[in-house]
Amino acid sequence: MINKGIKIKLILASICTLLVLFIDAKAQQVKIGKPVVEPSKILDDVMHWLYYDRDYLRLSEDFIAYDQTLKPITKDRLLEKVASGGYLPLRLISDNGSIIYKLYKMPVSTKPDIKAVIKDYGATRYKYYQKEGKKLPHFNFVDLNGKKYNEASTKGKIVVFKFWFVACLPCIQEMPELNKLVANYKNRKDILFVSLALDDKKKLRDFLKKTKFDYAVVPDQESYISNILKINAYPTHLIINKKGLIAKVGDADLIFKELKKEAAL
Structure with a gap:
């Protein structure tokens, strides 16, 4: 035996x-x-x-x-x-x-x-x-428009996350390309684009009056990003597949490629 x-x-x-x-x-x-x-x-x-x-x-x-x-x-x-x-x-x-x-x-x-x-x-x-291959730690985000994102509301969907803050120049410089990405998938109801920011609501709303950014924006996420996800480099991107598992973590170029692959499944 x-x-x-x-x-x-x-x-x-x-x-x-x-x-x-x-x-x-x-x-x-x-x-x-x-x-x-x-x-x-x-x-x-x-x-x-x-x-x-x-x-x-x-x-x-x-x-x-x-x-x-x-x-x-x-x-x-x-x-x-x-x-x-x-x-x-x-x-x-x-x-x-x-x-x-x-x-x-x-x-x-x-x-x-x-x-x-x-x-x-x-x-x-x-x-x-x-x-990669693991579930995103428990989350319950509310964006600036009051929309909620949690395990239940994102079930069976691809979720593209961006982690950033207002004073991060590289975070801002890539936004035009990210806006194009959102536009490319505007007819896909199964793909969500959500950004977690370190800044508070007021600072983000002031920023968005001057800068176009088409992701949903969730304020005050420093604790979740740094303490839960252990991410300390910005900008960083993460994509969750339809199974609810992390597919990739990295820069925007990597996420563009991974999203194309996941969206075709």
Whole structure:
């Protein structure tokens, strides 16, 4: 007889083995090239890292991952290692446009400020990834127009969330594109666009008199965003699928792609 605990461990081990085999098979179909940017240049200073992040890092999307020896690993493992500190997610050129990253151990001589920035970046992306497939913590929001959003009212719908505050310039700069997104899905009653703001009602109403923003706006959500969701970067976006599960957490570009995919289901 095999007890229940051992049986569960055996099942999990089998799943992990199959996952690694799948990743290995997928990786073998892609020819790997050189880094898109040499690691020495990326690690030269924080500004070079920021350029690399802007142009090449897409860790919230699906990608093929390798360890330092080019052995295939899971996305979860790569993110975990970057979050632990000391590792750079080095993007490699592929022959078919696939997104590929390899773990690169940062030299001892790497400046502490760059190490800290990359570790914080990895920790944030790993935290976001761990939210995928889980339910959004209990919520009961009321927007500036008095409309309620909770588990019951959003059941069976796709909900696109934006987290922001009035003094956040990047939050404001992306609003025209977000307004276009809302317009693109205006005939879809099963898709809701809701923004949770840190600011109070008065500040938000004054802001909206001057700036067009077509999401529903929920005030005074600093506690929920920071303490419950543990999100501290702005703007951040999150999408819930029709099953009520978190599909993706990340920037606006990622959410545009994910919404297109979820809306087609």
